[in-house]
Amino acid sequence: MHHTTALFIELGAVILGLGLLGRLAGRIGFSPIPLYLLAGLAFGHGGIRPLSASESFVATGADIGVALLLLLLGLEYTGSELAASLRAQYPSGAVDFVLNALPGALAALLLGWGALAAVALAGVTWISSSGVVAKSLGDLGRLGHRETPVIVGVLVIEDLAMAVYLPVLTALLAGLSLSEGGVTLLIALGTVGTVFYVAVRHGHHISRAVSSDNPELLLLVVLGLTLCVAGLTQELHISAAVGAFLIGIALSDEVAEGVRGLLAPLRDLFAAVFFVFFGLSTDPADIPPVLAPALLLAAVTALTKIATGWYAARRAGVGAAGRWRAGGSLVARGEFSIVIAGLAAGTEPRVGPLATAYVLVLVLLGPLAMRWTEPLARRLGHLARARATTPPAAPRASREAEATGTP
Template sequence: MHDLASIMMELGAVLFLLGLVGHGAARFGVSPIPFYLLCGLAFGHGGLIPLGASEEFIAIGAEIGVVLLLLTLGLEYTAGELLVGLRRNAPAGGLDLALNAAPGVAAAFLLGWDWRAAVVLGGVTAISSSGIIAKVLGDLGRLGNRETPVVLSVLVLEDLAMAVYLPVLTALLAGTTFAGAAQSLAIALGAMVGVLYLALRHSARVTRLVYNPTSDRNDEIILLRALGLALLVSGVAQQVQVSAAVGAFLVGIALSGPVAEGAREVLTPLRDLFAAVFFVFFGLQSDPAQIPSALLPALGLAAAGVATKMFTGWWAARRSGIATMGRFRAGAALIARGEFSIVIAGLAVASDVEPRLGPLAASYVLLMAIIGPVAARVVEPLTRAALRRRRSPHGATSSAPATRSAPVTGPVAGAGLVPPEPRGPLSVEADADPAAAGLDDPADLPQRPRDTVRD
């Protein structure tokens, strides 16, 4: 048992270093996530300065970080918006899972592993990191972009698929009978349906659990009740094999009106603190000494994973009428892999399915956790440059004014989440290519806050 002084010194040093790293990243205009991950590598087992006293606290803080990231993400949308988005983007979710699981399954068989290892590695490569993506979208100010609801719908479909996949995988690895696996799956599906029903049908009652909208706002009460409710629901969801992230997200969408706005304001600083702890813990889980031996296959999987996620996001955004820039932003946003991939690989390592699977999964996830935030930041300038080069042989853009007759839809109407809403006389079609017209992407226009959209 480590003494309290050691825990406080280690934790204080880690947080102070993260503050310095985050400040440096902000000065250069880049996401701090890759640097937080590298700090975790430096502090982990086999790193430069292994942590001993505070590792357990950091592990718990990391779980709280995921809950807060998904809770605040859910606060951006209503239950009705989520349902419409899930229905419209179900084909994209299916394509996403199939395309991104295929490289992992193929790699496992090429490496000579058995079918159980192939099922595990397929899950590792298929699922994006909701925690990392939520942080990236917030850092880049893209929560109000028209393509963001498409990204969130794909993520939620992935997380719901995990509620089916994890019980089945656990049964496969443990050698459980078919009846036992079916029972676990039925419990997980029942819990998932129950939480969705409460979020969709009883949003007002859930909101009153946090605070009475007719009373004067009290930030202390909102903070305590919102965080407590999110942790409670996430814990119950985790207990019945449903993702804790899904539980937190559904709590967020169940809250509405001024209570949702107040919860978002008071939870944001707490979210940023625990999100940083989450990324450090993610790096702590990887042993730097094991990475070189698995680096080559991990690089191959990473290249395939970038390509398949880019295509998935591009195709899903195109189906929703998003313009070219938004399509590429959607694809880049989905690249990062993270907490779910580590959970899946951890189950396989504990079952001793394949000794080489753990290092490969850790190397792959670390690569994708770094590539994802970087890709999300650089995709805009790269896409703009490519579009300009594509038009350059035909001369400069015509000086004639572009036709701007159709109204621009609301910030997320292209994804089917908000009814169309005129912005004014100067606008373009939702499915038009703004780059070709010489205009900005509608997602770059000022976005309306959530409360006004609700009205």
């Protein structure tokens, strides 16, 4: 069969399959991400039938998917909103890091994987899935709730922290010296700081420059600018995803609204391809040996994320119900965890299977935690209050004496 013919058939089957899986996920009320990962595992190396003709195209599409995920996330914020959120939520961000990065690092060390794997696995357990959380908030009708800005603030701090973490991880994985790694980190911080300053102070000029009444021209200009900046940041040893996120922050007002509508379908397509690609690159036979550690790590970090959200909402003066909802909303892990594991796969291949199993568990548990954390906490609170107000039972002898009338 001709290569182009095989590519069309194979790629068409992949996209059609993703559409059917997405429809199934929508009917059962779950994120489609775990189904996409499972599909990648089924047709990757060691799976039912490896994809050969479309593998390189899927790999490129996966990189585009990460950039578009972070671009559209950045479009949700203006520079001033982001600055205000950082000022208000940075203590919560510190608590988030301590509670959720340390379990991953300790797990890698206890498994005997070494310091490099510990740094990578700390990132995997630290970062919540902005995509899953944002979609679930909309599906549950909670975008207007008082705790939602708190949730968004924690997510933004995590995403910005990636601008520092990912260059450091990349430098460590590349085996750079301390001086080379320091230079890489300085370049990353300088680049992020410059773009952030431009987004806050001059974002309206950028929006005006790319603005167009023609949807086709607007799509081409913004998509081209995003990919160029993503490529340049990648060349500077900064994640392409961070560059795309900063471009999204720089666009505002009507431009952001128009771009969001134009690029959302492309994001959904290439993001699905990204999750499939990660599954393709993981051998299913590598998962059973790490399933038990993944389940234990998922249980621990689900609780630490709930504690993080509860603390952040409490600092913001949110009531008890909103605190529990905030905690449950942060449980899901997803895109960034997979990105980190993908970066580490070449040097620390053991991280990939554990991250895949871990994300599968928490991306399933995340929507459930959003729905049931607050009702469960309320029910437990009612039970505790009922026990506190119930008078203690009289001794048996006293009850018998009352019944017989004897003193």
